[in-house]
Amino acid sequence: MPRNWSEAEIDAIVEDYFDMLRLELDGRGYNKTEHRLVLMDTIERTKGSIERKHMNISAVLEKLGLPSIDGYKPYRNYQRALFEAVQTRLHEDAILYASLTGEASTVRERPPEFTIDLEQVVDPERIYEDAPLPLEISGPQLPEDISKIIRKFEPPAERDARNRMLGKEGEEFVFELERQRLSMLGRQDLANNVRWVARDDGDGYGFDIRSFHGTGKGSEASRERWLEIKTTNGPKTTPFFITRNELIVSEENPEIFRVVRLYDFRRRRRAYRLEPPLADRVRLSPAIYSAHP
DSSP states (O other), X not given: OOOOOOXXXXXXXXXXXXXXXXXXXXXXXXXXXXXXXXXXXXXXXXXXXXXXXXXXXXXXXXXXXXXXXXXXXXXXXXXXXXXXXXXXXXXXXXXXXHHHHTOTTTSSOXXXXXXOOGGGOSSGGXXXXXXXXXXXXXXXXXXXXXXXXXXXXXXXXXXXXXXXXXXHHHHHHXXXXXXXXXXXXXXXXXXXXXXXXXXXXXXXXXXXXXXXXXXXXXXXXXXXXXXXXXXOSSOTTOOOOOOHHHHHHHHHOTTTEEEEEEESTTTTOEEEEEOSOGGGTSOOOOOOXXXXX
């Protein structure tokens, strides 16, 4: 029967995991095998045991809406001791936590490769993947003792909504992406008329970018696309906020309104689209109430 991991062993593998993750987010190379061999000598665990525990840590970070190591797919065998160790590590290192969330005001310096280089995007549509299922987003029910640990962190949707710099960078990325897409379709006239509505006209319109379809005959090509951009450094399943106004605009304009969900933004910049009715695509939960005395 496998022996339980001790507190010292868990602390060691969590420290090792975040060392690798920091290197990865900074764009610096490292060798997973070398890290694993050092751990095997330190804590006397097998290769498979260490890899599974790394995958467990990825699952913890996924639940917190934070990026994880590429290649260590989340393995959802949730353990309270592992959540506690991750919580301690992140609360002790504000710089590391800010780096994971992408809060520029507290990160010492962004890596030099963090720029919007659209020339590297041969086909702008290649960043899009299939949207996750609502059940995949909500995930399994967690034990109450683990839920209490998670509640000590700011909810991912609130964190990303507060991070205005991250939101602005996501909007700018899609704005330039749409301009390039239309230009590549031979519609420079439409590309020149893509508008960053949230920046130039205000936040009250219920969407961020006004673009155009770009394909089809006649008026079909110039049919508008209203894009509401939601950005996170976290994984695909990270929850996000939809305002009441955005929901109303989506319901009144289902043919042209789309949510563009950007995720893993600092590292890979992947995305998926959600089309109305949004209630069929995501699990909507009330988050803020208007209180009238």
